[in-house]
Amino acid sequence: MLTFVGAATLDALALVDRYPAADERVVASEISYAGGGPAATAAVVAARQGHDVAFVGAVGDDSEGQQIIAGLQAEGVRIDGILVVEAGRSAASVVVVSRESSTRAICNRQPPVVDLAAQPVVMELLAASTWVHVDHIGWAPTRSAIGRLMHSPLVSYDGGHQVAGFSAAGLSLYAPTIEALQIRFGPGEPEELLGQAQQESGGAVVATAGSAGSWALEKTGALTQVPTFSVEVVSTLGAGDVFHGALVAALADDHPLPDAVRRANATAALSCRVLDGRGAIPTLSELNTFLASQPDPSAASSDLT
Amino acid sequence: MAHVRAGTDLSPLQRSGGGFAMLAVDQREAMRNMFAEHTAEPVTDQDLQDFKVAAARILTPYASAVLVDKQFAFDAVVDQHAVADGCGLIAAADHFESANGELVGRVTIDPQVVPARVKEQGAVALKLLVLWREDEPAGPRVSMVEQFVDLCRNTGLISIIEPVSRGRADRRPSDTEAGVLAAARELGRLGADLYKAEVPLKGQGDQAEIRRRCAEITAAVDSPWVVLSSGVPQDLFPEAVRTAMSEGANGFLAGRAVWASCIGGGRRRAATAGGRGAAPADPGRDRRRTDGGAHMTTAVPPHLPTTADLLGIPVVEW
Numbered sequence: 001m002l003t004f005v006g007a008a009t010l011d012a013l014a015l016v017d018r019y020p021a022a023d024e025r026v027v028a029s030e031i032s033y034a035g036g037g038p039a040a041t042a043a044v045v046a047a048r049q050g051h052d053v054a055f056v057g058a059v060g061d062d063s064e065g066q067q068i069i070a071g072l073q074a075e076g077v078r079i080d081g082i083l084v085v086e087a088g089r090s091a092a093s094v095v096v097v098s099r100e101s102s103t104r105a106i107c108n109r110q111p112p113v114v115d116l117a118a119q120p121v122v123m124e125l126l127a128a129s130t131w132v133h134v135d136h137i138g139w140a141p142t143r144s145a146i147g148r149l150m151h152s153p154l155v156s157y158d159g160g161h162q163v164a165g166f167s168a169a170g171l172s173l174y175a176p177t178i179e180a181l182q183i184r185f186g187p188g189e190p191e192e193l194l195g196q197a198q199q200e201s202g203g204a205v206v207a208t209a210g211s212a213g214s215w216a217l218e219k220t221g222a223l224t225q226v227p228t229f230s231v232e233v234v235s236t237l238g239a240g241d242v243f244h245g246a247l248v249a250a251l252a253d254d255h256p257l258p259d260a261v262r263r264a265n266a267t268a269a270l271s272c273r274v275l276d277g278r279g280a281i282p283t284l285s286e287l288n289t290f291l292a293s294q295p296d297p298s299a300a301s302s303d304l305t
Numbered sequence: 306m307a308h309v310r311a312g313t314d315l316s317p318l319q320r321s322g323g324g325f326a327m328l329a330v331d332q333r334e335a336m337r338n339m340f341a342e343h344t345a346e347p348v349t350d351q352d353l354q355d356f357k358v359a360a361a362r363i364l365t366p367y368a369s370a371v372l373v374d375k376q377f378a379f380d381a382v383v384d385q386h387a388v389a390d391g392c393g394l395i396a397a398a399d400h401f402e403s404a405n406g407e408l409v410g411r412v413t414i415d416p417q418v419v420p421a422r423v424k425e426q427g428a429v430a431l432k433l434l435v436l437w438r439e440d441e442p443a444g445p446r447v448s449m450v451e452q453f454v455d456l457c458r459n460t461g462l463i464s465i466i467e468p469v470s471r472g473r474a475d476r477r478p479s480d481t482e483a484g485v486l487a488a489a490r491e492l493g494r495l496g497a498d499l500y501k502a503e504v505p506l507k508g509q510g511d512q513a514e515i516r517r518r519c520a521e522i523t524a525a526v527d528s529p530w531v532v533l534s535s536g537v538p539q540d541l542f543p544e545a546v547r548t549a550m551s552e553g554a555n556g557f558l559a560g561r562a563v564w565a566s567c568i569g570g571g572r573r574r575a576a577t578a579g580g581r582g583a584a585p586a587d588p589g590r591d592r593r594r595t596d597g598g599a600h601m602t603t604a605v606p607p608h609l610p611t612t613a614d615l616l617g618i619p620v621v622e623w
Contacts, residue, residue: 058309061308069306079306080306080307082306082307083306083307083308083309084306084307084308084309085309085310085311085312086308086309086310086311087311088311112311112312113311113312113313113314113315113316114309114310114311114312115312115527115528115529118527118528119307119309121307139323140323141323143323144323144529144553144555147550147551147552147553148520148523148524148552148553
């Protein structure tokens with residue numbers, strides 16, 4: 001089983017040609033409502049690609065919480081690790097996506113505070129997992145909970161958000177963006193940055209760089225640059241979260257790291273075909289069909305070591 | 306799905322990564338006695354206040370929170386803006402009385418500490434010391450903790466309890482180390498937001514046994530917990546914190562291990578205080594007194610900035 005710990009949100013999304021200025025109104029070409037949150041979206045990916053998946057996180061006992069739970073349940077994600085907080089307000093976002101700048105602006109309400117590690121059901125799920133993937137919300141409680149387990153699962157961390165004081169020590173997979181590594185370690189070439197990250201973590205490091213693709217540094221020290229795929233992009237919202245879910249799913253299926261990153265790149269690219277982060281996540285067969293239509297990966301990726 | 310009550314947001318006391326690296330300067334008569342060992346002159350309330358304010362000013366840039374007592378220093382620390390931005394302020398809500406031949410022999414909730422008032426002054430949490438003795442009944446301890454937790458909840462303050470295992474009231478021999486664990490089982494599930502525990506075996510001896518006992522505290526307490534430093538030799542405290550954290554503790558709330566060695570260390574000039582961005586000490590406040598050639602600096606702890614390194618103990622490693 002794969003367990004994903006962290007944020008689950010309900011997002012209101014608007015696709016506009018350009019952002020409105022203060023006191024201005026612009027016409028949205030599309031408005032939709034969808035589930036989001038780094039860990040929750042990653043969980044949906046792994047479930048859609050055939051894994052037994054649990055999500056652990058907190059929602060409020062409000063209508064947004066009910067929709068978040070229903071959305072995950074509809075994807076086949078186990079919801080017994082979701083904590084419904086009395087009188088709490090669920091995490092939610094308002095997201096405006098601009099075609100002109102290919103960027104998005106997000107206003108976010110944080111999830112309710114609850115001690116996830118104090119819940120027996122959470123400890124049971126973590127103990128039964130082969131991999132646990134956490135985001136910035138799930139990091140601290142997972143670290144605390146895993147310290148109490150007899151046998152630790154493999155832990156993957158979505159390093160896209162900065163958590164001050166964070167240490168990657170002990171992670172099996174540390175997956176930040178190149179930008180996040182530059183903030184942590186200062187300016188440097190990708191191979192240097194990944195090397196520094198691996199010195200800290202001791203495990204595999206995968207860093208994404210948007211359209212420039214991803215770099216994968218295996219535990220053995222082998223570094224590979226994996227290019228991304230070309231699709232018609234509507235919105236990159238949630239693409240990083242989708243990437244992480246697909247990466248953990250592929251590693252759990254025993255794909256070698258460079259191949260797992262290629263599968264994650266493809267899954268993330270395909271998810272960008274619609275406004276929300278989840279609507280176009282491919283199933284396993286859709287992913288395999290897409291990959292089969294692409295050029296030979298050995299010609300597309302470059303082993304840098 | 307599980308339906309749960311909202312947890313208290315502990316982030317005002319935590320580093321961003323979730324760990325607690327907290328400083329305690331709420332010691333009272335015990336601190337006066339520590340000073341008195343280095344001088345023949347009386348140690349005044351003002352001496353203690355000056356030390357606490359200076360310690361807060363110099364150390365809070367490194368700490369995620371600081372604990373101060375109302376009796377000597379809380380108002381002064383607030384009035385003099387001695388707490389660094391980003392460091393949570395905790396008010397001690399316990400009143401100490403001497404009893405059983407001990408300086409702190411009886412503890413009650415201090416009526417002088419008005420939760421709403423200290424909250425207005427910037428406190429985010431209250432702390433209550435609880436004495437645990439095997440020959441005293443659990444009822445009064447439990448009801449005091451429950452009353453304290455309610456008080457904090459009603460005011461929107463974080464509740465911290467600090468059970469301390471003491472010898473029997475009738476002075477017969479007892480296993481105070483067993484009391485550390487018994488206190489956690491008795492008081493660790495009464496709703497307090499944070500539990501402050503003694504380091505098992507005072508951090509000395511069989512490390513495996515210390516680990517086992519820390520794991521027992523983790524299992525017994527249903528909130529995050531941190532260790533205190535009283536009783537642990539200063540040089541062993543960082544390792545004791547790491548050991549406790551590897552078994553589920555979430556950091557420390559420590560006083561003596563951070564500043565005890567400063568007391569009586571007046572031969573070192575306060576004006577040399579510095580390092581790692583610490584606020585420079587004000588030489589004008591360096592009131593030195595002489596006792597047969599032994600100097601004591603009460604106003605400005607002379608080497609607190611170096612002991613501040615202790616607050617750099619990593620609290621966020623996996």
